[in-house]
Amino acid sequence: MDSTAVNHELPAIDGLPVVLQAPARLWLKRLLERHPEAGEVLGALSEEAGTALARLVAASEFAGGVLLREWPWFAGRLERPGGAPDVRFAVPAGAGTEELKSHLRRFRNRVLLEVLWREIAGLADVLATLETLSALADELIAAAVAAAEAELAAVAGRLRDDTGREQRLIVLAMGKLGGRELNFSSDVDLIFLYPRDGESEGPRRLAAPEYFARLVRRVVALLEDQTADGFVYRVDTRLRPFGESGPPLVSFAALESYLVRHGRGWERYAWVKARVVDTGADPGAVRELMEDIVQPFVYRRYLDYGVFESLREMKALIAAEARKRKLASHVKLGPGGIREIEFIAQSLQLVRGGREPALRTPELLAALKRLARTRGLAAAAATELERAWLFLRRVENWLQAMRDQQTHTLPENEADRVRLAVALGYPGWEALAAELERQRATVARHFAAVAFRGGEPAAVPRTREALSALWATQAPEGDWEAALEAAGFADAAGLARVLADFAGSPAVAQMGRAGARRLAQFVPELVAALRDRQRPVLVLERTLNVIEKVLRRSAYVALLNENPAVRDRLIDLCEHSGWLAEEIGRFPLLLDELLDARGETAAREELELELRRRLAGLPADDGERRIEALAEFKRASVFRIALADVSGALPIMKVSDRLTELAEIVLEEVLAIAWADLVRRHGRPRWLESDGWREAGFGVIGYGKLGGMELSYRSDLDLVFLHDSAGDTQETDGEAPLDNGAFFARLVRRIVHLLDTRTASGALYKVDMRLRPSGRAGLLVSSVEAFERYQAEDAWTWEHQALLRSRPVAGSAVIARAFEKVRGETLRFRVRRERLREDVIAMRGRMRAQLDRSTDERFDLKQGRGGIADIEFLVQYLALENAGRHPAVIHYSDNIRQLGTLGAAGCLAAEHVAELQAIYRDYRLRLHRLALDESPPFVAPGELADERARVVELWTAVFGEPPP
Numbered sequence: 001m002d003s004t005a006v007n008h009e010l011p012a013i014d015g016l017p018v019v020l021q022a023p024a025r026l027w028l029k030r031l032l033e034r035h036p037e038a039g040e041v042l043g044a045l046s047e048e049a050g051t052a053l054a055r056l057v058a059a060s061e062f063a064g065g066v067l068l069r070e071w072p073w074f075a076g077r078l079e080r081p082g083g084a085p086d087v088r089f090a091v092p093a094g095a096g097t098e099e100l101k102s103h104l105r106r107f108r109n110r111v112l113l114e115v116l117w118r119e120i121a122g123l124a125d126v127l128a129t130l131e132t133l134s135a136l137a138d139e140l141i142a143a144a145v146a147a148a149e150a151e152l153a154a155v156a157g158r159l160r161d162d163t164g165r166e167q168r169l170i171v172l173a174m175g176k177l178g179g180r181e182l183n184f185s186s187d188v189d190l191i192f193l194y195p196r197d198g199e200s201e202g203p204r205r206l207a208a209p210e211y212f213a214r215l216v217r218r219v220v221a222l223l224e225d226q227t228a229d230g231f232v233y234r235v236d237t238r239l240r241p242f243g244e245s246g247p248p249l250v251s252f253a254a255l256e257s258y259l260v261r262h263g264r265g266w267e268r269y270a271w272v273k274a275r276v277v278d279t280g281a282d283p284g285a286v287r288e289l290m291e292d293i294v295q296p297f298v299y300r301r302y303l304d305y306g307v308f309e310s311l312r313e314m315k316a317l318i319a320a321e322a323r324k325r326k327l328a329s330h331v332k333l334g335p336g337g338i339r340e341i342e343f344i345a346q347s348l349q350l351v352r353g354g355r356e357p358a359l360r361t362p363e364l365l366a367a368l369k370r371l372a373r374t375r376g377l378a379a380a381a382a383t384e385l386e387r388a389w390l391f392l393r394r395v396e397n398w399l400q401a402m403r404d405q406q407t408h409t410l411p412e413n414e415a416d417r418v419r420l421a422v423a424l425g426y427p428g429w430e431a432l433a434a435e436l437e438r439q440r441a442t443v444a445r446h447f448a449a450v451a452f453r454g455g456e457p458a459a460v461p462r463t464r465e466a467l468s469a470l471w472a473t474q475a476p477e478g479d480w481e482a483a484l485e486a487a488g489f490a491d492a493a494g495l496a497r498v499l500a501d502f503a504g505s506p507a508v509a510q511m512g513r514a515g516a517r518r519l520a521q522f523v524p525e526l527v528a529a530l531r532d533r534q535r536p537v538l539v540l541e542r543t544l545n546v547i548e549k550v551l552r553r554s555a556y557v558a559l560l561n562e563n564p565a566v567r568d569r570l571i572d573l574c575e576h577s578g579w580l581a582e583e584i585g586r587f588p589l590l591l592d593e594l595l596d597a598r599g600e601t602a603a604r605e606e607l608e609l610e611l612r613r614r615l616a617g618l619p620a621d622d623g624e625r626r627i628e629a630l631a632e633f634k635r636a637s638v639f640r641i642a643l644a645d646v647s648g649a650l651p652i653m654k655v656s657d658r659l660t661e662l663a664e665i666v667l668e669e670v671l672a673i674a675w676a677d678l679v680r681r682h683g684r685p686r687w688l689e690s691d692g693w694r695e696a697g698f699g700v701i702g703y704g705k706l707g708g709m710e711l712s713y714r715s716d717l718d719l720v721f722l723h724d725s726a727g728d729t730q731e732t733d734g735e736a737p738l739d740n741g742a743f744f745a746r747l748v749r750r751i752v753h754l755l756d757t758r759t760a761s762g763a764l765y766k767v768d769m770r771l772r773p774s775g776r777a778g779l780l781v782s783s784v785e786a787f788e789r790y791q792a793e794d795a796w797t798w799e800h801q802a803l804l805r806s807r808p809v810a811g812s813a814v815i816a817r818a819f820e821k822v823r824g825e826t827l828r829f830r831v832r833r834e835r836l837r838e839d840v841i842a843m844r845g846r847m848r849a850q851l852d853r854s855t856d857e858r859f860d861l862k863q864g865r866g867g868i869a870d871i872e873f874l875v876q877y878l879a880l881e882n883a884g885r886h887p888a889v890i891h892y893s894d895n896i897r898q899l900g901t902l903g904a905a906g907c908l909a910a911e912h913v914a915e916l917q918a919i920y921r922d923y924r925l926r927l928h929r930l931a932l933d934e935s936p937p938f939v940a941p942g943e944l945a946d947e948r949a950r951v952v953e954l955w956t957a958v959f960g961e962p963p964p
Helices: 003-009 011-015 018-034 038-043 047-059 061-075 097-120 126-156 208-224 252-262 265-271 283-298 307-325 338-352 364-373 379-401 414-424 429-451 462-472 477-486 492-503 513-528 536-553 555-562 564-576 578-586 588-595 604-615 623-647 652-682 740-756 784-793 797-804 813-830 833-851 868-882 895-904 910-932 945-959
Strands: 170-173 188-194 249-251 685-689 692-695 698-703 717-723 730-732 781-783 807-811
Touching (some): 003 038, 011 047, 018 038, 018 047, 018 061, 018 414, 038 061, 047 061, 047 414, 061 097, 097 126, 126 188, 126 208, 126 379, 188 208, 188 252, 265 283, 265 338, 338 364, 338 379, 338 429, 379 414, 379 429, 414 429, 462 477, 462 513, 477 492, 492 513, 492 536, 513 536, 513 555, 513 564, 536 555, 536 564, 536 578, 536 588, 555 564, 555 588, 564 578, 564 588, 564 623, 578 623, 604 652, 623 652, 623 910, 652 807, 685 740, 698 740, 698 813, 717 740, 717 784, 717 813, 730 740, 781 784, 784 813, 797 813, 797 833, 797 868, 807 813, 833 868, 868 895, 868 910, 868 945, 895 910
Parallel strands (some): 188 249, 717 781
Antiparallel strands (some): 170 188, 685 692, 685 730
């Protein structure tokens, strides 16, 4: 057949670059010789399909070869877009080993051909291609495992452990397959495992190691053997424990032992990508492997900034190897290549994944997106890295698709360069090379920003050199003092004493090599930063106290070395707040909060989203782990609020608002955990009305500082619990029913226990329930009806004062509405106003006698005469006295707004309202500052004298006598 005839059958060949036209015509000639009927199909092709087919055979010799062999199968797909390729593989019934190998290989090649066709025809993008290639590998590996298991079972039976439970082979996908990002012609990185030892039950009884070793050899042969149809996958098992020198498969126990004793830093990067291939293994065994063995090795519970040191070391090794092997054109390992993007994502996953379960994903694009949502990576950087990765992976796939070879090197010959440009839709090699250079430069820039977070290493100034030498030589106190004094430090003697004591501490003496290296970098930088501080010795003591407590996990010191801005923020914090410094020493995870330089606190909606994210990966029925996560969330949130408070970014009233909102969020979650736990065991509480069953509601009422939205950092939660169950028949609807009263009592005890439970991040809150009806002698939880009766018949005036500062904070909206009704009616109609003045004065006198710690040398801000409590009692008296005539004065539960409503109602002069509000804010601000610096609530006797006097004057004007 002459070339004219050939061209007539596929005219799009003439549109190809000249260097590819001859190979394409040769392919077409062979197709028509082998499948004469193809001419009719080609002649009927649309222009779009003909162009795509010409580009496909020009770009991929592999695709051309498969088309020659599989034309009858493929011809019907040319004009039918359809959906994604069907990767479901059915093992032919009764097929022998060789026949099965042929079926596996032909199926694989057909799917690969369809993948290439869909992408070059514009029917799929590179992400869809990678997903299909990965799904295909999963399917064919599972098929090979099933066939090998059936073959071995016929001889040796199934293997069971000593309890009789069948043990199945577990196939762990690593690398790109683990991330569902498999290359076109990649090896599959696999680790073969089995859960427990045992023995097979067939005619030939085999112990687990031999049984599974035989099984693995069969699986690998089915996948890897080269036949006339090619191969399925090259299997790489070098990521197994001890690499090529280790056994081909290991038990769970052996893997755990290896990871604990011998697992190296680079292996953690590799194990980020670990994923179990679905071969029908026991889901419980899979969970045990991933949650109990793999994840604890990969993800540390603390912020692991030591990762960046290993990242730089790995990068240096790869760079050296790249220079040796001349890998500048290697799209995977070369500068700005795929591996650098993987390193960026994996290193940040390793740093934060212990605290952010959402980051524990083997999929790179998912990791980038989640890192952008969790402050681990800037959103713009994540977007640029995603685009670069998709581009480079597309280049890599078409490099391999040319000849079904595992290559990552850009071609040097003209024909292959043009092939690659055609496959990727570029007008020529020059345009493609320019885009490659641009994308790789972007990757290299982001990699440098992550690997060298504090900037590339720079020359150490002379002072730091001297300090480094003193630390390295374990200089005595006198040498430190002389050097610091010569360098111009204030209180050189005090600094020298603190440094010498720290250097000789047991914690420093017991450090490992990595910790000592990190500390040697940190100490000189810390000391140098203290030159201009007002209280350098105090700051040094507090900072080194933090460091001493984290030295066993020196990755925290690495965090400070990697982030100079974080180090400086830690120093600022230690200068202004002993409490925050102590908090970091007790809970080093809080160092993560110093990474955010914005000084902002999250609004309630953002806090709720953050909590949902932290809880997302935890089982709903695992209350212990959810409380641990809740405690971490609470402590981090309080710390963030305190940082904003110290920096002045958050006014005092907003500080209380944020702390109060946080407490409400925590209470809602604790209630949900406790409620779900009891409902699982006993069902939901309900009560019988005349028209049927009604579900009982439950609510939490906040009193005191929580009720008044004035929480401080260490405030207890004053709580009252209510339900609306009523009637003669009240019980839960579960298999083990409980009387509703017992259900709610258990619920309250569970809530209080969860709030007060010690976790690694401390307890959530202490709970005070003394304000419930009848106090300590009363029931833990009351019905709304009983609560209303108590308020009407038995409540004392001080209890009505407390009720004024109360509001619903968690639970049923029905209960909240019922409580608000009872509160409003009680404060308006049931207050005994004929004795209100005497009761309030008497109660204030008793409180002052018991609680005021003022002396000639100090004034008690809370309980002293003219202090906070006097303002609160004054506001409460005026609100209760006027609530019957002016209901608006009890609408709010906080002092500041109650004062505002008293002014609006004419119960207090406007200028007096403004004075009291200003004084109250000043007092509260001073209390916060004292609490942050771990100081008692006292000021010098002469401080705030005018404010105290004015409060006494206003009290006297209202009550007709000074405060008691």
